[in-house]
Amino acid sequence: MSTLARKLNDEIVGWVRTALRQSMATNTPAARLLRPGAMAALNRVVGLAVPFARRNRFEVLEIRPGYLKARIALKGNGNHFGTMYAGPMFVLAEIPGGVMPLFECSSATLPVLKQLTMTYLRPAKSNVTVEFSLPPDALGKVEAIALRDGKADFDLVGELKDEDGVVVATSRALYQLRKR
Amino acid sequence: MSTLARKLNDEIVGWVRTALRQSMATNTPAARLLRPGAMAALNRVVGLAVPFARRNRFEVLEIRPGYLKARIALKGNGNHFGTMYAGPMFVLAEIPGGVMPLFECSSATLPVLKQLTMTYLRPAKSNVTVEFSLPPDALGKVEAIALRDGKADFDLVGELKDEDGVVVATSRALYQLRKR
Numbered sequence: 001m002s003t004l005a006r007k008l009n010d011e012i013v014g015w016v017r018t019a020l021r022q023s024m025a026t027n028t029p030a031a032r033l034l035r036p037g038a039m040a041a042l043n044r045v046v047g048l049a050v051p052f053a054r055r056n057r058f059e060v061l062e063i064r065p066g067y068l069k070a071r072i073a074l075k076g077n078g079n080h081f082g083t084m085y086a087g088p089m090f091v092l093a094e095i096p097g098g099v100m101p102l103f104e105c106s107s108a109t110l111p112v113l114k115q116l117t118m119t120y121l122r123p124a125k126s127n128v129t130v131e132f133s134l135p136p137d138a139l140g141k142v143e144a145i146a147l148r149d150g151k152a153d154f155d156l157v158g159e160l161k162d163e164d165g166v167v168v169a170t171s172r173a174l175y176q177l178r179k180r
Numbered sequence: 181m182s183t184l185a186r187k188l189n190d191e192i193v194g195w196v197r198t199a200l201r202q203s204m205a206t207n208t209p210a211a212r213l214l215r216p217g218a219m220a221a222l223n224r225v226v227g228l229a230v231p232f233a234r235r236n237r238f239e240v241l242e243i244r245p246g247y248l249k250a251r252i253a254l255k256g257n258g259n260h261f262g263t264m265y266a267g268p269m270f271v272l273a274e275i276p277g278g279v280m281p282l283f284e285c286s287s288a289t290l291p292v293l294k295q296l297t298m299t300y301l302r303p304a305k306s307n308v309t310v311e312f313s314l315p316p317d318a319l320g321k322v323e324a325i326a327l328r329d330g331k332a333d334f335d336l337v338g339e340l341k342d343e344d345g346v347v348v349a350t351s352r353a354l355y356q357l358r359k360r
Contacts, residue, residue: 052259086296117298
């Protein structure tokens, strides 16, 4: 990426981060009004960064410090058994590890996926969601180490659920937050 | 899937399997002429079974008993670093475990993915390919157990390479072949 494109990118990401934080900071009517727009902007940024995610109907539904909920659609993602193919669930489990640092860390660092294990338990016959919860200061601590040492690992363990709340798959992802 | 749809599906898969086997059985000019058509038909069947694979530019390049080579395109599958996103490499590693039994086992069994671990080593800046080699009779033995016991596990371990032959990721997948 050129220096100009990267600066522009940082600018846009910074704006989305600010809009998200402001819309989550309070629960006033104004903040609640801002949220859908901020979430749409976040998903637009994800789609620009990783077209694969948007094309395959991945969407962040909720985000706040230490928490993210995302969904992947069954539509277009089925297989010949009429259930969801394994690939979309990989995307659902993976993208949050890129988005949470985008929201919580500064643009001085960026996350890279090192390893992801998907375990499939049951067929998924609906949209699938995942929620990740971390202690509110967990990513801040990871970022402090990355800024000091150049890199720091973190992991995300998820349960992927169908619309009935049944766990259809689990994920264990290892990321590295790197100083840019 | 309805009984009729399943019968039709089995019919098509059977036809592709026969065309592939015939075109690989000898190396006569006629057999060589048949191969591209048989490969195109195989990729059409993969695309019908898993639209996700075809939409994201997965393609089987070569197949024979105990061997499969596949490719995923960089085009459309990049990320904001200008390298390949992790998701397409998951697809590249995963689909062969469905296709090899399709080619080598009977329609009395079908493969299901239980677990897949992707390990990312280096950024991929080109199309990525993977080759899987098994002893020629390995899947036949797995199928015999599945037909006797109702199910049998098998795994595929892969090295994903860029166009310079550099290993950019590794995969370890566990499948279960089930009696239908």
